[in-house]
Amino acid sequence: xxxxxxxxxxxxxxxxxxxxxxLRFCLRIDPKTFNPLLAEDESETTVRYLTGGxxxxxxxxxxxxxxxxATQWKVSExxxxxxxxxRHGVRFSDGAPFTCQDVAHxxxxxxxxxxxxxxxxxxxxxxxxxxxxxxGPFTATVRFPGPVANxxxxxxxxxxxxxxxPHKESAVLGPFELGEYKxxxxxxxxxxxxxxxxxANGHALPYLDSLRLEIQQNRELELLRFRRGELDIINxxxxxxxxxxxxxxxxxxxxxxxxxxWETIFFNQVDSAPLPEYKRRWFHSGDFRRAISExxxxxxxxxxxxxxxAHAAAGPVSVANRFWLNPALKPASGSEGTAMSLLEHxxxxxxxxxxxxxxxxxxxxxxxxxxxxxxxxxxxxLIQQDLARLxxxxxxxxxxxxxxxxxxxxxxxxxxxxxxxxxxxxxxxxQMNIWLSSAANHQWNPNExxxxxxxxxxxxxxMRAQNASQDPKKRKAYFDQVQQIVxxxxxxxxxxxxxxxxxxxxxxxxxAPAVLSPQIIWNADRLQLGGTLVSER
Amino acid sequence: MSRGINPMRTIALAVLAIAMAASLGAxxxxxxxxxxxxxxxxxxxxxxxxxxxxxxxxxxxFARLLYGTRVSLVLAPCAALLSxxxxxxxxxxxxxxxxxxxxxxxxxVDLFLSLPWLFLLLAVRALLPLNASPVTSVAITFxxxxxxxxxxxxxxxxxxxxxxxxxxxxxxxxANGISRWRLFWRHLLPNLRPxxxxxxxxxxxxxxxxxxNLGLLGLGVSExxxxxxxMLRELENYSAVLKNPWMLAxxxxxxxxxxxxxxxxxxxxxxxC
Numbered sequence: 001x002x003x004x005x006x007x008x009x010x011x012x013x014x015x016x017x018x019x020x021x022x023l024r025f026c027l028r029i030d031p032k033t034f035n036p037l038l039a040e041d042e043s044e045t046t047v048r049y050l051t052g053g054x055x056x057x058x059x060x061x062x063x064x065x066x067x068x069x070a071t072q073w074k075v076s077e078x079x080x081x082x083x084x085x086x087r088h089g090v091r092f093s094d095g096a097p098f099t100c101q102d103v104a105h106x107x108x109x110x111x112x113x114x115x116x117x118x119x120x121x122x123x124x125x126x127x128x129x130x131x132x133x134x135x136g137p138f139t140a141t142v143r144f145p146g147p148v149a150n151x152x153x154x155x156x157x158x159x160x161x162x163x164x165x166p167h168k169e170s171a172v173l174g175p176f177e178l179g180e181y182k183x184x185x186x187x188x189x190x191x192x193x194x195x196x197x198x199x200a201n202g203h204a205l206p207y208l209d210s211l212r213l214e215i216q217q218n219r220e221l222e223l224l225r226f227r228r229g230e231l232d233i234i235n236x237x238x239x240x241x242x243x244x245x246x247x248x249x250x251x252x253x254x255x256x257x258x259x260x261x262w263e264t265i266f267f268n269q270v271d272s273a274p275l276p277e278y279k280r281r282w283f284h285s286g287d288f289r290r291a292i293s294e295x296x297x298x299x300x301x302x303x304x305x306x307x308x309x310a311h312a313a314a315g316p317v318s319v320a321n322r323f324w325l326n327p328a329l330k331p332a333s334g335s336e337g338t339a340m341s342l343l344e345h346x347x348x349x350x351x352x353x354x355x356x357x358x359x360x361x362x363x364x365x366x367x368x369x370x371x372x373x374x375x376x377x378x379x380x381x382l383i384q385q386d387l388a389r390l391x392x393x394x395x396x397x398x399x400x401x402x403x404x405x406x407x408x409x410x411x412x413x414x415x416x417x418x419x420x421x422x423x424x425x426x427x428x429x430x431q432m433n434i435w436l437s438s439a440a441n442h443q444w445n446p447n448e449x450x451x452x453x454x455x456x457x458x459x460x461x462x463m464r465a466q467n468a469s470q471d472p473k474k475r476k477a478y479f480d481q482v483q484q485i486v487x488x489x490x491x492x493x494x495x496x497x498x499x500x501x502x503x504x505x506x507x508x509x510x511x512a513p514a515v516l517s518p519q520i521i522w523n524a525d526r527l528q529l530g531g532t533l534v535s536e537r
Numbered sequence: 538m539s540r541g542i543n544p545m546r547t548i549a550l551a552v553l554a555i556a557m558a559a560s561l562g563a564x565x566x567x568x569x570x571x572x573x574x575x576x577x578x579x580x581x582x583x584x585x586x587x588x589x590x591x592x593x594x595x596x597x598x599f600a601r602l603l604y605g606t607r608v609s610l611v612l613a614p615c616a617a618l619l620s621x622x623x624x625x626x627x628x629x630x631x632x633x634x635x636x637x638x639x640x641x642x643x644x645x646v647d648l649f650l651s652l653p654w655l656f657l658l659l660a661v662r663a664l665l666p667l668n669a670s671p672v673t674s675v676a677i678t679f680x681x682x683x684x685x686x687x688x689x690x691x692x693x694x695x696x697x698x699x700x701x702x703x704x705x706x707x708x709x710x711x712a713n714g715i716s717r718w719r720l721f722w723r724h725l726l727p728n729l730r731p732x733x734x735x736x737x738x739x740x741x742x743x744x745x746x747x748x749x750n751l752g753l754l755g756l757g758v759s760e761x762x763x764x765x766x767x768m769l770r771e772l773e774n775y776s777a778v779l780k781n782p783w784m785l786a787x788x789x790x791x792x793x794x795x796x797x798x799x800x801x802x803x804x805x806x807x808x809x810c
Contacts, residue, residue, distance in 0.1 A: 395671070
């Protein structure tokens with residue numbers, strides 16, 4: 001009898017140790033903070049997404065806004081004011097009740113200039129204070145000093161923190177709470193026992209007991225551990241890994257289609273850059289930039305570099321962004337004839353197999369990219385041959401990332417650069433820091449005092465207009481024009497939008513990978529592991 | 538005593554000679570340019586057209602192997618020669634002059650060895666002009682390797698020189714009033730030759746592997762010029778290697794060449810001067 005008891009105990013221990021309801025995946029780096037208001041990099045925003053409760057959530061799958069802690073909301077006063085009806089009976093993970101005071105406290109903390117949080121930047125539309133008023137425990141009104149574009153969607157990033165809990169940011173309203181953190185090893189998130197959501201059958205969510213977010217930079221090790229069954233999910237697979245895994249475990253890989261991310265090229269148009277005058281003239285020439293864009297065979301990049309897991313880009317909006325895409329724009333043709341016509345129009349001519357400019361200078365320039373990125377290196381090898389067809393010599397230079405950033409943002413000692421951009425937001429107001437000529441990320445010529453060209457001035461005007469308007473149709477019309485100008489002037493050459501590739505163990509149930517970050521775990525509260533019983537909670 | 542024929546040495550020399558001849562005659566042996574992309578034949582298996590198949594950009598692997606061998610096999614000995622010369626000058630002078638000079642050089646060498654040379658190499662590489670052609674870029678890479686690889690040999694050469702300087706015959710020569718220059722050229726340098734040669738032969742494979750390592754980091758020879766390092770990067774995709782074993786050709790060649798160089802080194806060390 002005693003023996004049987006021991007065996008049962010051992011079996012129970014083994015079942016518990018097997019982590020049957022613990023989902024495991026990797027973060028690339030350690031989160032530097034668990035304060036949701038300070039979350040900045042991918043690790044921090046992932047933890048915030050899984051632990052933080054928000055008033056309004058952008059559904060990553062349908063791309064629609066949904067009420068979470070707010071059951072209703074209304075934007076008024078041309079984007080200066082938003083009223084929320086808050087959900088009743090919600091409690092923080094430590095049991096503290098959720099009321100309007102928590103919303104007011106969160107907004108006060110968020111807008112504190114001393115906090116330096118990037119989450120608050122889009123909400124700082126004009127000088128002045130943000131006011132939050134509570135008409136009752138479950139009615140909140142937030143008023144901004146100026147109109148905020150896409151105001152409701154901004155609250156997807158604002159995790160509510162408790163005004164009264166002694167546990168401060170540790171008290172959360174999301175599906176999971178921070179359980180344990182071992183720097184360099186893992187972050188363990190445990191099920192929030194007070195999470196307010198229930199499924200259609202009335203079961204308390206989340207289904208999982210815990211999430212183990214292991215810190216792992218090495219993608220090969222991550223893949224190996226997934227194949228061994230030690231991980232359940234891999235977010236953002238590269239195409240080569242995807243194909244390898246696809247051959248071995250076809251049921252485990254997911255291609256969710258084009259992501260919002262860009263692969264782009266831009267030329268140095270900074271006036272103070274240490275460039276010869278003739279090269280500065282090339283890079284300032286719209287014909288030259290468009291010719292380079294036309295000469296690049298994007299289809300080959302998609303087929304050869306991405307093994308088909310990418311989409312040729314026409315502009316700054318991915319086809320994944322259904323509302324904001326300007327459907328009139330088509331990707332550049334890759335036609336040698338079109339590219340040569342543009343170059344001839346710009347005063348360039350062929351001498352034998354070499355392209356020269358009007359003054360007889362051989363067209364040769366360098367393009368830098370970051371070391372260790374095989375996709376970039378392959379892309380550059382293809383582009384090098386594409387441009388050689390036009391008589392252009394492209395010198396490929398691979399630099400370590402800090403050196404690259406130093407060159408493109410401080411010394412401006414470069415000619416052209418191939419870079420990847422990660423986009424997490426659908427709304428163009430998030431691209432203000434790229435398209436405004438005065439912006440720091442106006443990468444081809446940052447921080448212009450006044451717009452250097454008429455078309456940049458026009459983009460400034462249109463971007464400000466779309467940002468100030470609350471009418472989605474008007475905003476769309478303004479941003480369509482911006483996309484058209486960008487296509488005509490080619491300050492940035494958009495090459496491809498890589499697909500959102502992921503690996504999901506067949507044991508993970510209810511997975512519905514989305515192209516928007518955090519891809520697979522966007523519905524973490526509804527994910528289940530095979531063999532795990534959904535307990536009657 | 539005359540040096541007998543060592544069959545291993547002969548084989549090693551023959552292999553190296555064949556590899557060098559094939560790489561120098563790459564233009565005649567290869568059917569395609571190393572840079573030409575056959576985009577409709579990416580990752581193709583070996584065929585009459587492509588003897589070792591094509592890489593992931595559709596480039597002829599055989600042509601790239603020959604040209605890559607030229608890059609590695611010509612430039613690595615040049616870098617080794619440079620580093621051995623620097624090491625000989627610094628280490629030899631320190632050992633010969635002794636006293637304060639020796640202490641300064643020893644401390645300098647220790648300091649140099651303690652530097653993370655990879656980061657130094659990356660930093661120097663990042664400072665180079667961007668519009669250097671691929672050939673210039675690879676030459677600079679090996680030049681940097683040569684300039685940074687002198688410290689360890691210098692330490693050995695210093696110790697060897699010190700031993701020679703304290704040897705009976707040099708003390709006697711010095712006592713007989715032979716000038717320092719004559720002492721150095723006539724007596725010291727010829728006896729340092731085995732150490733210098735050993736350091737040279739040791740450095741050649743070291744620099745080949747260093748370039749390969751830099752290539753693995755994406756910081757070696759720039760596109761489209763091939764090198765062993767750049768070709769070895771393909772082996773990261775191990776599942777593709779299992780399916781396409783011909784991808785191992787650069788690794789096999791690297792092992793063969795480095796083994797031959799080691800064989801030469803051993804026979805050189807074992808041989809009397």
